[in-house]
Structures are given as structure tokens and as C-alpha cells.
Amino acid sequence: MTEIAFTETEERAELRRQVRKLAGTYGREWFTEKARSGEKTTDLWLEIGRNGYLGINIPEEYGGGGGGIGDIAAVCEELAAQGCPLLLMVVSPAICGTIISRYGTDAQKQRWLPGIADGTGTMAFAITEPDAGTNTHNITTTARRDGDEWVLNGRKTYISGVDEADHVLVVARAEDARTGKVKPVLFVVPTDAEGFEARPIPMEIVSPELQFQVFMDDVRLAADAVVGDEDGGLVQLFAGLNPERIMAASFSTGLARFALDRAVAYAKERTVFQGPIGSHQAVAHPLAQSHIEVEMARLMTQKAAALYDAGDDLAAGEAANMAKYAAAEAACDAADRAVQTHGGNGITQEYGMAGLLVATRAGRIAPVSREMILNFVSMHSLGLPKSY
Incomplete structure (x- = not known):
């Protein structure tokens, strides 16, 4: 049975103090001003990256801090507690960074993780679809092989920060050649790829980070766009x-x-x-x-x-x-x-x-x-x- 500490380490407490101090120099008024004027919070994003907080859960050999989810969660909480909640922290270092760290090839880790860690290579995540909603098993975005390439078709909705990301980690369905059944496969898709289109969704929430509908029409990807084992499910x-x-x-x-x-x-x-x-x-x-x-x-x-x-x-x-x-x-x-x-x-x-x-x-x-x-x-x- 795993033992759980009910108090955080002094190292974690110090991490919280430093993030709190940094975020406090920006504050809620700065955050809402950026949101209402249609500007981004890039200055804060890059500063937490330079200080090593953004990639604290990324392995050290790829530019991160070598910490865990508890560390990046502490950073996320302290930013929000100072009135500067950064939604893309949930997406880029925590989801995409974790999946690539666990299942990416060494080449993929070398390519993507340093940018995720320092904030210069933000990656969005696309799973939700208009007709599937919470039922992930019903996603219809498809991936089919075409020679040495993959071809993606489908649409996603409520995808955060596509306008701030160079790439999106997309969950699609591919057919298993052996069984004929469909399986979830993860692809890194450039946001400037031919056939990839993102349209903003007007939201009532006051946030500099926008939500998008994403359309993929015959988006072609090289074989190395697949993250992890295509049969990993x-x-x-x-x-x-x-x-x-x-x-x-x-x-x-x-x-x-x-x-x-x-x-x-x-x-x-x-x-x-x-x-x-x-x-x-x-x-x-x-x-x-x-x-x-x-x-x-x-x-x-x-x-x-x-x-x-x-x-x-x-x-x-x-x-x-x-x-x-x-x-x-x-x-x-x-x-x-x-x-x-x-x-x-x-x-x-x-x-x-x-x-x-x-x-x-x-x-x-x-x-x-x-x-x-x-x-x-x-x-x-x-x-x-x-x-x-």
C-alpha cells in the first residue's frame, strides 16, 4: 500500500512561495486587463518557464525539473491563487508533457519536451468532439494509413489555446489491421498543417486563453507523428x-x-x-x-x-x-x-x-x-x- 504524506516537503513549500511571489508581481488586475483587451499572458508564461516552474514535471535530461504531477499542480494552484490561472498549464506540461515523457520515443522527447518545459513550444490537446461529448469511446476523428503517412479527418471542440500552440496532441481512431476494431491513437499535429483549421468559440468566461473548434480535412502526417505505441490504447x-x-x-x-x-x-x-x-x-x-x-x-x-x-x-x-x-x-x-x-x-x-x-x-x-x-x-x- 502506498504511503501518503499529509504535509508537503519543505522543497514543495518553497516552490509554492516562489511561484506565489512571482505571480504576485502580475496579479489579477493585470490578468483581467489582458483578457478584456484580447491580449495574451505570454510574459507570465515565459517567465515561469525561465524560472523552471513550467516544466518542473518534465525529466531533467529534457530541460525539466524532474519533479512529479504534485509539483506542477502546486505551480498551477499558486498561480490561480494570485488571480492568474493559466489554463494551458493543465494542457501543455501536464497532459502533453506527461504523455510524451512516458510514451514518446527519445527523438520525440528531444524534439518536444524542452519547448514544453521552457514555454516556447506550447502544445494543445484535442480529444472532445461535438457529438461525443464526455463519451470518449464515441469519437469519430479517424486516422488511416496511406503508405508511410497517416491521414486525419474529423473535428474537435472546446480545444484550449490553439492560437498559442504550435502543435496539438490529437486523439483519433485508427483501425487495427489484425482485428478490424478501432483503437485510440495519439498524434502530434502542427497547427499550420494543410487541412487544419481552428475557429474561436465566443465564451462568457473572462480569460486570455480562448476555446476553439478544430477541423481536420485530410491532414497528412509522417509516421513519427504517432506518440507511443499505436496499439497502446x-x-x-x-x-x-x-x-x-x-x-x-x-x-x-x-x-x-x-x-x-x-x-x-x-x-x-x-x-x-x-x-x-x-x-x-x-x-x-x-x-x-x-x-x-x-x-x-x-x-x-x-x-x-x-x-x-x-x-x-x-x-x-x-x-x-x-x-x-x-x-x-x-x-x-x-x-x-x-x-x-x-x-x-x-x-x-x-x-x-x-x-x-x-x-x-x-x-x-x-x-x-x-x-x-x-x-x-x-x-x-x-x-x-x-x-x-
């Missing part, structure tokens, strides 16, 4: 999806901490009747409740990361789903309570609270919905009959 895919859930949990707990910190500061200084509003239990108790919920979600996230880094993929899958669920619920409640604490000021741009309602709400939907997590837990953790 779901095992390779979930090597990236479990870290995705852990990172999503950290993204949520970071946002929750930011909302809670702002609400507590406001409750300490805002006076309406006698004394600050934080002296009234109607304000104090909801904030205290959120603090408890966030800390429980952080602990579950720590457990999931430790299990994953220890190589216990089965237990990590269960814990990652639970962490993602708990963190999203805690974040939604924290954002709502932060808005309520601010009263009318909570829905102004000046105080920046209302935008968190949409940002945290996304965590209940993506990268896997709360309902599918409940399906997973009821079936795999509780042994109940499959319900979907």
Missing part, C-alpha cells in the same frame, strides 16, 4: 487524463483561495453597522465553511498526486476524480460567497468577483463533468451497477 490516453483531473482540481482550489482571500479582506475592512461585516456570523460562517471545504479538496488533490507519482494508476484515477469533484464544488461555493460578501460591489468590474462565478463554474463541467465523476465513483468505488 486507453492506457496511454489516461496517462494524461489523470494528471488533467489533478491539475483541474488545483486550478479550482487556487481560484477558490483567491476568491476567499478577497472576501476575507473585504469583510475585515467593510463597516456597515457596528464593526466590520466579518464580525457577523452571517458573513463569517459561510467564509469559514469555504475555507474548510477548500482545505479538504486540497488534501484530496495532494493524495491523488502522490498516488499518481508513486505509479499507482488505479488508485490515482479514483482519487483524481474525487479531488476534481471536491475542488470544483468548493470553488463554486467560495466564488458565490465571495460575491455575496461584497454585496453590490461583488458584481462590479472594479472588484473583480463576478467573473469568478463563470470561471469556477467551468470546473463542474470540464475536463469531466461532475455527473460522470459520480457515475465513476458509484460504479468503481461503491460497486453499484453501471448507470450509463
